[in-house]
Amino acid sequence: xxxxxxxxxxxxxxxxxxxxxxxxxxxxxxxxxxxxxxxxxxxxxxxxxxxxxxxxxxxxxxxxxxxxxxxxxxxxxxxxxxxxxxxxxxxxxxxxxxxxxxxxxxxxxxxxxxxxxxxxxxxxxxxxxxxxxxxxxxxxxxxxxxxxxxxxxxxxxxxxxxxxxxxxxxxxxxxxxxxxxxxxxxxxxxxxxxxxxxxxxxxxxxxxxxxxxxxxxxxxxxxxxxxxxxxxxxxxxxxxxxxxxxxxxxxxxxxxxxxxxxx
Amino acid sequence: xxxxxxxxxxxxxxxxxxxxxxxxxxxxxxxxxxxxxxxxxxxxxxxxxxxxxxxxxxxxxxxxxxxxxxxxxxxxxxxxxxxxxxxxxxxxxxxxxxxxxxxxxxxxxxxxxxxxxxxxxxxxxxxxxxxxxxxxxxxxxxxxxxxxxxxxxxxxxxxxxxxxxxxxxxxxxxxxxxxxxxxxxxxxxxxxxxxxxxxxxxxxxxxxxxxxxxxxxxxxxxxxxxxxxxxxxxxxxxxxxxxxxxxxxxxxxxxxxxxxxxxxxxx
Numbered sequence: 001x002x003x004x005x006x007x008x009x010x011x012x013x014x015x016x017x018x019x020x021x022x023x024x025x026x027x028x029x030x031x032x033x034x035x036x037x038x039x040x041x042x043x044x045x046x047x048x049x050x051x052x053x054x055x056x057x058x059x060x061x062x063x064x065x066x067x068x069x070x071x072x073x074x075x076x077x078x079x080x081x082x083x084x085x086x087x088x089x090x091x092x093x094x095x096x097x098x099x100x101x102x103x104x105x106x107x108x109x110x111x112x113x114x115x116x117x118x119x120x121x122x123x124x125x126x127x128x129x130x131x132x133x134x135x136x137x138x139x140x141x142x143x144x145x146x147x148x149x150x151x152x153x154x155x156x157x158x159x160x161x162x163x164x165x166x167x168x169x170x171x172x173x174x175x176x177x178x179x180x181x182x183x184x185x186x187x188x189x190x191x192x193x194x195x196x197x198x199x200x201x202x203x204x205x206x207x208x209x210x211x212x213x214x215x216x217x218x219x220x221x222x223x224x225x226x227x228x229x230x231x232x233x234x235x236x237x238x239x240x241x242x243x244x245x246x247x248x249x250x251x252x253x254x255x256x257x258x259x260x261x262x263x
Numbered sequence: 264x265x266x267x268x269x270x271x272x273x274x275x276x277x278x279x280x281x282x283x284x285x286x287x288x289x290x291x292x293x294x295x296x297x298x299x300x301x302x303x304x305x306x307x308x309x310x311x312x313x314x315x316x317x318x319x320x321x322x323x324x325x326x327x328x329x330x331x332x333x334x335x336x337x338x339x340x341x342x343x344x345x346x347x348x349x350x351x352x353x354x355x356x357x358x359x360x361x362x363x364x365x366x367x368x369x370x371x372x373x374x375x376x377x378x379x380x381x382x383x384x385x386x387x388x389x390x391x392x393x394x395x396x397x398x399x400x401x402x403x404x405x406x407x408x409x410x411x412x413x414x415x416x417x418x419x420x421x422x423x424x425x426x427x428x429x430x431x432x433x434x435x436x437x438x439x440x441x442x443x444x445x446x447x448x449x450x451x452x453x454x455x456x457x458x459x460x461x462x463x464x465x466x467x468x469x470x471x472x473x474x475x476x477x478x479x480x481x482x483x484x485x486x487x488x489x490x491x492x493x494x495x496x497x498x499x500x501x502x503x504x505x506x507x508x509x510x511x512x513x514x515x516x517x518x519x520x521x522x523x524x525x526x527x528x529x530x
Contacts, residue, residue: 152360155336159358160381160429170380174368256368258411 041225050229056214061233064195064210067123068241071130072191076184078131079138086139087146087172104136108194112201121202126210129198134187138180145179146172178257181249188245192238211237286312286347286433286465287333293341293490294325294332302328304490306342310482312432315459315466317476317483319522321530325491326469327361330435333467334358346433357431359439363418365410371397371421372406378428389428396424399458416447423455427462434459436468440475449507452478456505473526477518478505485522487529495525 023043029035030042037045050057082100086093108129119125149172157167199212209217211234218227287310294303302325310316318326331337333344334356347355357378365374372393379389397403400420410418419439426434436455440448452475459466459479470476476483477499485495499518501509509515 150364152362152364153366155331155334156358156360156364157381158336159334159356160378162381166381170377171366174366177368256409258367258409 038222038224041228045225046228046232049223049225050232053226053229057229057233060209060211060214060230061237063123063208064192064199064212064234065237065241067126067198067210068130068191068195068237070127071194072134072184072188072241072245074127074131075135075138075187075191076180079135079183079187080142080180082139083142083146083176086143093143100136100139103132103139108133108197109201112198116202119202125202126195126198126212129202130191130194133194133197134191137186137190138183141179141183141186142176145176148179149175174256178253181253184245185242185249188241189238192234192241196234284312284347285309286314287467288345289329289333289342290345291342292329292332292339292344294328294337295340301490303332303339304492306491306493308484308493310465310467312347312465313463314481315468315479317468317470317480318486319470319473319476319483319526320486320491321488321526322471324486324488324529326486327437329486329491330358330437330467330469333433334435355432357426357429357434359422359426359434359436361438361441363410363415363422365418365421365425367410370407370409371402371413374410374421375424375428378425382429393424393428396427397421399427399461400424400454414447416443416451419443419451420454423451423458427458430462431464433465433467436466438469438471441470441472448472448475449510453507455479460504473519473523474510477501477515477522478509483518483522485525485529494529495522497522497525 027042027044030037030040041049082096086097111132112129115125115128119128153171153175154167157171162170195210196212196215199210200216203209203213203216211230214230215227215234218224218230287308289306289308292303292306292308293301295301306329308316318329320326328337332339333346336358366377369377372390375393375396376389379392394403394406397406400423402417402420402424405413405417410421413421422439440451443451456479466479468476468479473483480499483497483499484493485497486492487494497518501512501514501518
């Protein structure tokens, strides 16, 4: 236990030191160079604003988290289904794959106005943007997982005359899980970005709002310190999402998918 | 599906396997891949029921390809392959691959039960049969572990137990112990030999380790480099059962030297 705690301290110490150093330099620079707070607020200003608007930041972060998580879950489910269709029917894959790449290449900024026209502003549109942004890695990873297989394992299943259904449920689907986990890690971070970008365009209005809306609002009013605290909340949310999904994924991998040693 | 056969040891005393119908007859077997690479040419091999035959040869000579062709995993392009009097008799065949090829998400017991599941056999008898086989390979206490918790040698034992699950009459083993250290390999050789003595299935064992081949086999055949052809067929007339003492027997050493020399001509 003590060893574990000291390992934690050892891994946390360098980034923490860096953080404090940067904060100190930042504070020093704003004080010495006399930079106006609306251009670059010092860390103390940011902390003060964050505390003053704590309740609003928390509710905004919560709302963005709901949108990001919903978008992520949708892309996890739909991405796996599309990957499954791609792996089972090559014709579906060859005809649809170019359009799947479209998801990856289209600037979300360009289609956001369309989304608002079709779905209006509000949570549903924000979730949709988060979903679109995080879908592609899920599709590619699920497809790869379902089509990349150990040849000897496939031979083994053939040798015992396994049906297509048996090969799918007992081999292909479980073997795809590590790939899906890798895709989910990428998607989890993207879904937070998607939710915030979505809120830039399709935020909810003055009563309930997420971090993206708060960022546009505070930048418009030159409340730069408040803006900084909203950005920090966005970063924290991304980290928490990624960390949570990674932790769940790694637990699954450790339990069921540790590589065999061949020696 | 999993009922035990009558003890087969009475079926064959040493050497008389040649009188029954052979387990495997390969006649003029050739295999050329679509790309034009000729892997096997004119392979003739007859293996009597219950015989244990090793195939040695330089790497890439096609010995693994031959084994996979026997299993029906790769179609041959020339000649005929007959298993137990039937050209398409895969039901009696089991295959042990170079790597353990275990499903990492299943327990050891779950892996051993897999062949039975795929063939739709009964569950309850399968479970006790799988446990028996795990005991046979010395892993009775590891049934509920995951493969990742086992050493390479133990994983190979699981792979062996899995192959035995369907009570095969022909065991095809494709360099199963190639990745193991010498001591572990010798231990597994001894266990494999013991299991063969118990069940007397027909064994076809691919290896590039001559000493291992001599230890386990009734016959050792030497395959040439690609395209693979059989260039020597050496009966091993050492007493059975083989024991670790055989390894220091002068006769054993003579076989290893003879086959090793024959093999070097092919490399």
